[in-house]
Amino acid sequence: EPVVIKFSHVVAPDTPKGKGAEKFKELAEKYTDGAVKVEVYPNSQLYKDKEELEALQLGAVQMLAPSLAKFGPLGVQQFEIFDLPFLMNGYDDLRKITDGEIGKSLLSKLEDKGITGLAYWDNGFKVMSANSPLHTPDDFLGLKMRIQSSKILEAQMQALGAVPQVMAFSEVYQALQTGVVDGTENPPSNMYTQKMHEVQKHATISNHGYLGYAVIVNKAFWDGLDPAIREKLSQAMAESTEYANSIAKQENEAALAAMKAAGTTEFHELTEDERAEWVEALKPVYEEMSGRVGADLIEQVRTTLGSTN
Amino acid sequence: MTALLIFAILAILLVTGMPVSIALGLTVFAFLFGFTGIPMDSIALKLFTGIEKFEIMAIPFFILAGNFLTHGGVAKRMIRFATSMVGHWYGGMGLASVLACALFAAISGSSPATVMAVGSILIPAMVRQGYPPQFGVGAVATAGGLGILIPPSIVMVMYAVATSGMVVTGPNGEQVMSASIGTLFMAGVVPGLMLATMLGATTTYRAWKNDYPRMPRAPWSERIKAFRESVWGLMLIVIIMGGIYGGIFTPTEAAAVSAVYAFVIAVWVYKDITLREVPKVLLASAAMSAMLLYIITNAVMFAFILTSEQIPQMLSSWIVDFGFGKIGFLLMVNVILLMIGMVMEPSAIVLIMAPILYPVAVKLGVDPVHFGIMLVVNMEIGLCTPPVGLNLYVASALSKLGLTEVTRASWPWLLTALCFLAALTYVPEISLALPRFLGLN
Amino acid sequence: MTLRILDRLEEILISVLMAVAVALIFVAVLHRFSIGFAADIVGFARTNDMPALMDFARSFFKTVNAIKLTWAQEACIYLFVWMAKFGAAYGVRVGIHVGVDILVERLTGAARRLVTIVAMSGGVLFTAIIAWIGSDFVYHVAKGGQTSPDLEIQMWIVYLAVPLGSALMCFRFVQALWLYVTTGFIAHHDHGAVEGLEEEAEDLSKGAHA
Ligand code: NA
Ligand code: NA
Numbered sequence: 029e030p031v032v033i034k035f036s037h038v039v040a041p042d043t044p045k046g047k048g049a050e051k052f053k054e055l056a057e058k059y060t061d062g063a064v065k066v067e068v069y070p071n072s073q074l075y076k077d078k079e080e081l082e083a084l085q086l087g088a089v090q091m092l093a094p095s096l097a098k099f100g101p102l103g104v105q106q107f108e109i110f111d112l113p114f115l116m117n118g119y120d121d122l123r124k125i126t127d128g129e130i131g132k133s134l135l136s137k138l139e140d141k142g143i144t145g146l147a148y149w150d151n152g153f154k155v156m157s158a159n160s161p162l163h164t165p166d167d168f169l170g171l172k173m174r175i176q177s178s179k180i181l182e183a184q185m186q187a188l189g190a191v192p193q194v195m196a197f198s199e200v201y202q203a204l205q206t207g208v209v210d211g212t213e214n215p216p217s218n219m220y221t222q223k224m225h226e227v228q229k230h231a232t233i234s235n236h237g238y239l240g241y242a243v244i245v246n247k248a249f250w251d252g253l254d255p256a257i258r259e260k261l262s263q264a265m266a267e268s269t270e271y272a273n274s275i276a277k278q279e280n281e282a283a284l285a286a287m288k289a290a291g292t293t294e295f296h297e298l299t300e301d302e303r304a305e306w307v308e309a310l311k312p313v314y315e316e317m318s319g320r321v322g323a324d325l326i327e328q329v330r331t332t333l334g335s336t337n
Numbered sequence: 338m339t340a341l342l343i344f345a346i347l348a349i350l351l352v353t354g355m356p357v358s359i360a361l362g363l364t365v366f367a368f369l370f371g372f373t374g375i376p377m378d379s380i381a382l383k384l385f386t387g388i389e390k391f392e393i394m395a396i397p398f399f400i401l402a403g404n405f406l407t408h409g410g411v412a413k414r415m416i417r418f419a420t421s422m423v424g425h426w427y428g429g430m431g432l433a434s435v436l437a438c439a440l441f442a443a444i445s446g447s448s449p450a451t452v453m454a455v456g457s458i459l460i461p462a463m464v465r466q467g468y469p470p471q472f473g474v475g476a477v478a479t480a481g482g483l484g485i486l487i488p489p490s491i492v493m494v495m496y497a498v499a500t501s502g503m504v505v506t507g508p509n510g511e512q513v514m515s516a517s518i519g520t521l522f523m524a525g526v527v528p529g530l531m532l533a534t535m536l537g538a539t540t541t542y543r544a545w546k547n548d549y550p551r552m553p554r555a556p557w558s559e560r561i562k563a564f565r566e567s568v569w570g571l572m573l574i575v576i577i578m579g580g581i582y583g584g585i586f587t588p589t590e591a592a593a594v595s596a597v598y599a600f601v602i603a604v605w606v607y608k609d610i611t612l613r614e615v616p617k618v619l620l621a622s623a624a625m626s627a628m629l630l631y632i633i634t635n636a637v638m639f640a641f642i643l644t645s646e647q648i649p650q651m652l653s654s655w656i657v658d659f660g661f662g663k664i665g666f667l668l669m670v671n672v673i674l675l676m677i678g679m680v681m682e683p684s685a686i687v688l689i690m691a692p693i694l695y696p697v698a699v700k701l702g703v704d705p706v707h708f709g710i711m712l713v714v715n716m717e718i719g720l721c722t723p724p725v726g727l728n729l730y731v732a733s734a735l736s737k738l739g740l741t742e743v744t745r746a747s748w749p750w751l752l753t754a755l756c757f758l759a760a761l762t763y764v765p766e767i768s769l770a771l772p773r774f775l776g777l778n
Numbered sequence: 779m780t781l782r783i784l785d786r787l788e789e790i791l792i793s794v795l796m797a798v799a800v801a802l803i804f805v806a807v808l809h810r811f812s813i814g815f816a817a818d819i820v821g822f823a824r825t826n827d828m829p830a831l832m833d834f835a836r837s838f839f840k841t842v843n844a845i846k847l848t849w850a851q852e853a854c855i856y857l858f859v860w861m862a863k864f865g866a867a868y869g870v871r872v873g874i875h876v877g878v879d880i881l882v883e884r885l886t887g888a889a890r891r892l893v894t895i896v897a898m899s900g901g902v903l904f905t906a907i908i909a910w911i912g913s914d915f916v917y918h919v920a921k922g923g924q925t926s927p928d929l930e931i932q933m934w935i936v937y938l939a940v941p942l943g944s945a946l947m948c949f950r951f952v953q954a955l956w957l958y959v960t961t962g963f964i965a966h967h968d969h970g971a972v973e974g975l976e977e978e979a980e981d982l983s984k985g986a987h988a
Contacts, residue, residue, distance in 0.1 A: 040504060040512060071504035073644060074379075079386045085922055088379035101930075103923045141922060170817020170839065172810065177927035182848055189839075191813045194848045194928060196391060198501055199587060202517045205777065207584025354882035355897035356875030362904045381915040384908060385859075385937050391851050394799070394858050401800065409974030449970035457975045586807060593803035609974055619793040624967075627792065627865020628874045630858070682876050724880050731970035
């Protein structure tokens with residue numbers, strides 16, 4: 029009788045997360061010689077975005093890969109640090125955080141909530157899009173920008189002079205099309221799969237923020253596993269993480285290329301001077317939000333990265 | 338097998354006459370306790386999250402807006418305008434009643450209320466003019482159904498809600514996006530006008546054949562005056578459609594704004610209701626909304642059981658393997674929906690059937706928007722078919738004619754609606770042309 | 779007496795929730811409009827090089843944009859969840875929940891009585907189960923300490939609507955069942971009800987349309 033792990037997620041099977049989940053299934057079942065059976069439920073088949081964390085805590089599913097933004101409302105506001113604009117400069121910085129002490133200590137904070145964190149999976153760094161060029165912060169004035177629920181993203185848009193609008197992901201396309209909102213921010217792969225490039229004339233490759241997931245398991249379930257099996261599953265997770273992250277990077281590059289080829293959106297690379305202006309305009313976000321994520325954590329990240337932002 | 342079991346439990350519970358929402362919920366529990374290992378906790382979750390979507394909140398707002406304007410005074414203004422425009426044609430008042438229903442439908446989301454408001458004024462007036470009562474009853478009972486096809490439409494919101502977030506694939510395995518509320522509303526306009534025209538044509542033809550009386554042609558001064566009086570009510574639909582299409586609001590926001598607008602018009606412009614009566618309107622709207630939201634919650638649980646038992650997937654592959662094809666499938670859908678429509682009310686049917694039929698339709702290459710409009714027209718016909726048809730009940734109560742008599746009186750118009758359904762089913766352009774032209778997809 | 783107070787409280791609660799939700803979303807839309815308007819003035823002043831107007835418009839913009847209403851949608855959803863759960867209970871009292879009564883209508887005497895009692899007991903049973911599972915769920919959520927993303931209120935308070943509403947609804951079903959058993963009365967909501975039709979019928983008889 030194999031141990032069953034129900035791995036539920038909210039995206040399509042052919043996305044980086046979906047493929048990562050399948051990879052984990054393959055490796056986990058191979059390494060444990062069938063002692064573990066992984067059932068992957070994609071596309072919110074079982075639980076929707078808003079339901080899955082509770083489903084995991086109740087033990088209705090064993091494994092998830094929710095967006096990092098979900099952990100703030102769960103009571104671990106330190107995770108909101110990933111939303112801070114221009115905190116990290118590219119993937120090298122990101123790995124120093126997620127693979128280092130900070131990443132580990134963040135995940136360990138989930139233990140109190142009955143959750144064990146196993147790994148960080150990337151979605152990607154975000155581009156800003158709108159129907160007008162976005163070169164300097166002044167270009168944002170009065171633009172209605174769609175965000176997902178997040179105090180930090182709200183503060184970020186306000187600091188840029190834009191008007192933040194919370195809106196469900198499923199509504200964004202039509203809202204951009206009709207003009208209820210003027211723009212939004214997304215990693216290129218999300219922008220492409222939701223066809224947002226069809227309804228956005230301009231986009232700036234700003235890499236100002238990061239979107240990612242954490243793979244988590246029900247703590248009671250995980251602790252109850254045979255240690256030898258847990259070891260093998262951790263091995264499978266480590267390898268699928270590497271796989272998922274490399275795919276995510278490829279997909280973002282491919283999506284960007286495809287959108288450039290489609291020609292409906294004009295892409296702009298942020299220059300050094302422009303970037304400095306954005307960073308300057310976004311300084312108040314750090315002041316306003318340091319109370320939420322913790323000034324010492326921000327300091328710790330900066331020390332780790334040796335950054336001056 | 339499992340599917341049969343689930344639907345058998347549901348059917349048995351339904352025939353006792355218990356509320357549809359309760360029957361859905363008890364089916365889920367009966368199935369959970371008796372036949373499967375799905376943990377109870379996972380179901381509890383759905384109770385909370387079933388209606389936690391901003392799109393769904395358009396329903397209470399539209400109901401409130403409609404209730405502010407679903408008033409005899411508004412109906413009278415619509416009727417005056419309609420009569421002044423078309424009263425002098427053959428079947429004058431009958432034609433006017435179809436037009437008045439269409440106008441009233443653009444404000445009210447409720448078909449029975451449309452039948453009531455227009456019918457209670459026009460049917461007695463037609464009888465006095467020398468029409469047989471059956472004529473007016475037939476025209477109004479069927480035209481009253483336009484309420485759910487001409488936007489705003491609660492049934493369309495239900496369809497959008499029931500299918501949104503479902504990840505479905507088309508014939509070539511490509512992912513297909515579900516229909517948005519805004520696009521569905523836009524897609525309902527042409528079919529709504531077309532059906533109204535066809536019902537009107539049937540009215541005129543029968544009046545011409547039987548040589549029913551006509552009215553004197555109204556002078557333009559009267560028409561303009563009648564238009565000016567009804568325009569405040571009709572602006573509601575302009576605000577909703579213009580607001581959504583013009584990018585001013587999301588559909589839910591449009592619904593909330595239209596509720597505020599309807600309140601202002603009803604209280605201060607039309608003065609049909611006083612401020613003291615407003616709490617009564619709020620209460621009635623809240624109760625109606627709560628009833629619908631309660632069905633949604635339980636239908637979501639029911640759909641969860643179906644999906645976790647893989648029933649839509651099985652049905653889908655069975656139909657595809659069987660080689661029904663698009664034409665056969667759509668015919669089957671119409672027959673099934675018309676049959677269920679005989680005994681059940683629209684919202685519940687859409688919430689139960691859409692999650693099952695929609696993935697199959699998309700798999701066979703049917704456009705989600707087209708499919709939604711098709712469902713709505715089926716529901717509309719269901720409102721006028723015996724034994725359970727709210728429109729028939731209201732028309733019967735109004736005219737003091739029995740249900741059989743009302744049904745018999747309605748058949749020419751019902752037949753017209755069925756012809757229209759056939760055309761709409763196999764000519765997707767009827768519903769898709771306008772949204773495509775406007776660049777919505 | 780206590781029952782009458784409960785009835786009134788139920789009615790007031792759901793009406794107020796409805797009114798507040800409408801007002802909230804309307805204000806949120808107005809707010810977005812005024813921000814857009816202020817931004818347009820800033821843009822106008824910038825292109826026409828009018829520094830005085832620009833300063834004024836910028837401060838106006840900053841003031842309006844500092845008002846945060848991103849929580850309005852979430853609040854609206856929660857208001858309506860509460861309205862839905864308690865409104866459903868009120869709906870039992872006034873008989874708004876529609877069923878398929880075609881078979882029951884054909885039955886007579888004891889058979890009809892029996893089926894109707896079974897149907898109403900179904901309501902009692904279902905709402906009782908929900909009240910029970912719901913309480914359990916709320917207890918779990920309260921232990922987890924989850925908050926809502928925008929308003930940052932405790933989720934268990936939001937979710938409390940389910941067990942409370944369902945318990946009230948259960949009570950209403952018991953009440954309705956009791957009323958039926960003792961008096962044979964069943965509440966039926968009139969779905970085709972329209973106000974203000976009596977006066978219109980009078981108008982017509984005076985020949986307004988002839
Ligand atoms: Na309508
Ligand atoms: Na029917």
